[in-house]
Amino acid sequence: MSRDQSGEARELGFVTISLDEAERDGITLGQAISVSGAAASPNMGYHTSPMVAFLLTVFNVRLGWWLANPRVAHTRPDSPIFALPYLVAELFGRATDKSGYVMVSDGGHFENLAAYELVRRRCRLIIISDAECDPNLTFEGLGTLIRMCETDFGARISIDVREIGHGRTSPWSQRRWAVGRIEYADGSDGILLYLKASMNGSEDTSLLQYHASHPAFPHESTGDQFYGEDQFESYRRLGRDIGLEVFSSSL
Numbered sequence: 272m273s274r275d276q277s278g279e280a281r282e283l284g285f286v287t288i289s290l291d292e293a294e295r296d297g298i299t300l301g302q303a304i305s306v307s308g309a310a311a312s313p314n315m316g317y318h319t320s321p322m323v324a325f326l327l328t329v330f331n332v333r334l335g336w337w338l339a340n341p342r343v344a345h346t347r348p349d350s351p352i353f354a355l356p357y358l359v360a361e362l363f364g365r366a367t368d369k370s371g372y373v374m375v376s377d378g379g380h381f382e383n384l385a386a387y388e389l390v391r392r393r394c395r396l397i398i399i400s401d402a403e404c405d406p407n408l409t410f411e412g413l414g415t416l417i418r419m420c421e422t423d424f425g426a427r428i429s430i431d432v433r434e435i436g437h438g439r440t441s442p443w444s445q446r447r448w449a450v451g452r453i454e455y456a457d458g459s460d461g462i463l464l465y466l467k468a469s470m471n472g473s474e475d476t477s478l479l480q481y482h483a484s485h486p487a488f489p490h491e492s493t494g495d496q497f498y499g500e501d502q503f504e505s506y507r508r509l510g511r512d513i514g515l516e517v518f519s520s521s522l
Contacts, residue, residue, distance in 0.1 A: 283340065283341045283342060283368055283373070284341040284342055285341055286339070286341050286344045286345075298336075298338065298349060302336065305334075306334075306335065306336045306375050306376065306377075307377065307378060308334075308377055309334035309335045309336070309375075309376040309377045310334065310376075310377045310379070310493065311327065311332050311333075311334050312327070312333060312334055312335040312374070312376035312377065312380070313325075313327040313328045313332075313333060313335075313361040313362070313364060313366075314335065314360075314361060314364055314366040314374045314376065315376060315377075315380035316380040316381045317380075317381070318380055319364045320364065321363060321364045323364075324361065324362065324363065324364030325362055325363065325364070327361075328358070328361045328362040329362070333361060334376065334377075335374050335375055335376035336350075336374075336375050336376075337350055337351055337354070337357050337372045337373070337374055337375075338350065338372060338373060338375050339371065339372055339373075340368065340370065340371055340372060340373050343371055347371060347372075350372070351371075351372050356370075357370070357372055357374075360374075361374070379403075382412075382415065382416055382419060383403055383411075383412040383415070384399050384401060384403075384412045384413065384416050385399075386399050386416055386463075387416065387419060387420065387423075390416075390420045390424060390426050390428075390453065391423075391424055393426075393455045393457070393459060393461065394461055395459075395461045395462065396461060396462050396464070397453070397461060397462070397463050397464070398464045398466070399413075399463065399464070399465050399466065400466045400510070401413065401465065401466065401467050401468065402468040402489070402506075402510070403468075403493075404490050404491070404492060404493050405468075405490055406487060406490040407437075408435060408436045408437055408444070408467075408469065410432055410435075410436075410467075413430070413432065413465065416428070417430075420453075424455070424456060425455075425456030426453055426454065426455050426456060427453070427454040428451055428452070428453050428454075428463060429451055429452050429453075429454070430449055430450070430451025430452070430463055430465060431449060431451070432449045432465065432467070434446040434449070435447060435448070435449060435467050435469055441472075443470060443471050443472040444467075444469040444470065444471050445471065446471070447466065447467055447469050447470075447471055447513045447516065448464070448465060448466045448467065448513060448516070448517045449465045449467075450462065450463070450464055450465070451463040451465060464517070466513050466514070466517060467513075468489040468490065468506075468509065468510070468513075469489065470482060470489065470509070474509065474512060475508075475512075477504075477505070477508065478505055478508055478509055478512075481501060481502075481505040482505075485502075488505060489505075489506060489509055
């Protein structure tokens, strides 16, 4: 998304990628997944700081990817052949959507729950799985989404997550999910199903044991990029349990 001179939101567009093109010279599925988690990048949307951008570029902490701007992708290679102008743009935090190539990084640099575009499209049912690092259950990602959607689209999201938050006398959540309502600007409405990585104390022995050994679970630092088998399995099992609980209930 970008904005024109009148301030109206407009799309960059998209480019279809077939499997045979990806095998030859296009972006692969592995690259797309890697870029989606490019948390350390000189250009991070409205989080961009010129000083931080300069330091990250100088020390080559650059996990993003320069891809052809969808508006002109059909006329040029997928990545820049002469990359110096784009390196300079990274150095000074000046990457924009006006150039032939755009810097693609972690979507969380704009909105961490990946629901913004779904609200813009006025979807009738939106399911959010919130696994951000949120040890105090402050729901920063959800709060940001609510504010952005009301400001940009006039869409009001009403959802009560108090039962997910920690109680005063218990370290456990009473619930691990919540259902909310979306009121769109055109008068239509939608349902928001919100799943939160949290524990209510009724998990099985393996999860309780892992939590006892790693008290930060399920909100361990995202700086840990090297999951062990027990860690990976614990997160997978917790997500599975929450999903089964939600979709086996009457909501």
